[in-house]
Amino acid sequence: MSTHLSRPSYAAVLRVPHARRAFTAALTARLSYGTVGLAALLSVTGATGSYAVSGAVLSLFGATTVFLMPLRASLIDRHGPRRALLPMSALYAALLCALAALTWRPGAPAPLIAVCAALAGACAPPLGPTMRALWSELVTDRDVLRRAYSLDGVAEELLFVSGPALVGALTAFTTPAAGILLSAFLNAAGTCFFVTSPALPGPRAGSGGRKPAAGRGLLPPVAVALGVGLALSGAELLVTAFATERPHGTALVPWILGALSAGSALGGLVNGAVRWRTPARTRLHRFAAALGLVIAAAGFAPGLWTLTGAMALAGAFVAPALTTAYLLADEAAGEGARTQAGAWVNMGVNAGSSGGMVVAGLLIGRMPLELCFALTGGTALMSAATAVVAAAVGGRAAGTAGAAGAGAAAPCRSR
Template identity: 80%
Template sequence: MSTSPSRPSYAAALRVPHARRAFASALTARLSYGTVALAVLLSVTRSTGSYAVSGAVMSLFGATTVFLMPLRAALIDRHGPRRALLPMSALYGTLLCVLAALTWRPGAPPAAIAAAAALAGACAPPLGPTMRALWAELVPDRGLLQRAYSLDGVAEELLFVSGPALVGALLTVAPPASGILLSAFLNIAGTCVFVTSPALPGPRSGPRGQRRGGVRGLLPPIAVTLGAGLALSGVELLVPAFATERSYDTALVPWVLGALSAGSALGGLANGAVEWRTPARVRLCWFAVGLGLAIAAAGLAPGLWTLTAAMACAGAFIAPTLTTAYLLADELAAEGAGTQAGAWVNTAVNAGSSAGALVAGLLIGRLPLWVCFALAGGAVLASAAGGRAAGVGTRPAAHRV
């Protein structure tokens, strides 16, 4: 692979040969995941007239997308992204088109809608883990790789902010199912360009999918990101509850959550710019501690604007936590298992998010809100302690070059 540029900066990461083309095409395909959730939710609700059905469909779609991701990532590690990604994307896009056709007009059978959504999720290509594994191939210098991962994380954050806005703009001229078609087009078009990039490696030879200690060796980043996902999804429910309890206009809630995203983007950029000398496994625990304390303290905010500031402070730890988790997973992954390692971390974040929303929904109204915030922050602190304990005696495998 190519050598890294001499100056470790964001611009230097993008100057790596073939990196810009691969990164831009991967982001185009990943924008599909920023648009598809809202599009599916709105189109299923419009077609069936039932929020219960749309909720069940979204749960099935999310479950197959998230929990089968390590399996799909293993196929990419085994056969190479060129061979594995395009069939996945083609199936994913085709099934999304089927889902769009079913929900274009009212009256579609809910069972058929649910089956199409579940099958589509099962085929969703793991483009985020694949791109991060490619960064590790392209950039052997660890300082520059940190910047590449930070850039990737901030860009992904922006995709999930801009995706719903794009769907909202589309809905002014077309029915909700058109957003599903847009998601299919973005994924297939971006993946087609991505797999033709000269940067992509071919299939691995020799033992595949083996890593030191298996999934057990990845427990530190998995534990921390599981706790972070749990807490952050809980915060998304706690903030509206805070506004309602204090009689604030709920139209202000998106601005509070926007401060969380803005803080994450700024924190990610700052983290990538720092020349860290502390090992990634140590930094990961400290970032998680900062995130947990900031969320717990947010519950003591006297008003919504103070809460907004607290959310921005908490957000400053989100991207550094996730970026460092991916870096540590890459260090712990053995040769040829980089995509799987990133997929396990990604799965942990999303699994935590699913559990966090459920737990927060059960606790709100039964406990004081400050206690709920404290429990959310405590989940991250517990995950940091668990991740540190799991990492005792763990040493990274030889890094890929």
């Protein structure tokens, strides 16, 4: 099921046998994660009349979705995507339908809504890590794989931009709970088409001798993903605070954040198109450090247009950093643990996104905005430093192990 492309391009990536169908199906299912957040926020708020309750419900949903993702991914590695994804998606869709029913009209008990949302998050199928693991099965050329990961990352960025817009259009005609039903339908339908794709490997007999994800090798990509998530979410809140201090600045906030997303998409496409000579481990910490430096410098922007340019430049390092993190996680994983390795990176960036907003909220008003930007950028710089140290330690450990095992046959990892 492996393909080597002599002239890699984004179009060539989609010409890999069966890749287009699997990728389209996975994106359809993943669009559910772009629509469900806003739909749940609006419907729970309408049903309970409390933003505090809706915030708590979304926090529970996000926590179970993010922190249980490696566990769900390990089930996919153990049993194969055909066997594991369908039950997860069926439960996820059923629980979202129950959540929609509970919030269709006011009056449902808040604890029951919270439990339903938490259970739904616990069942959310990790389609992003699964698709990236599938790319590594379909493609052997590392340059082509990097381009496939870049395409995947840019597409995911667009899903999280278009998802809320889709919910907004839907709620103009019906209740917000219909957006939750839409999220359930997208996930179930997309997953069904995905698992029937000929691109997926056949059923797995068992975990057997498959190696777990390499913990030490995963530390640099997970650390960078965490730092990127912290820096990004903190910067979004700081941009809002920066804009509100300027006349008519609030109206420009969506455009400034849109520049961040556009910069990320463009950076991802360029990263996939360039034939890098620098090793991926070096690129990883350089991208993270560049992101941190630009965000730190953005606090000194003299006006909103300068800040917009700074955010676009910061975004240009986001997708490359995350794409490189996923590539390194794939390299660090054992043959039967690629989905789980990708899920750890995914968990890192999402956990960072949750924490960064909280930390930035605590800093704003207590410190000058310039210092807040500097500290937020510092989280990405710290993650870059962690990646450098971890890579150095891992390299020394690998060298020691290699010396100790001299004369023994080197293990071969089949692609």
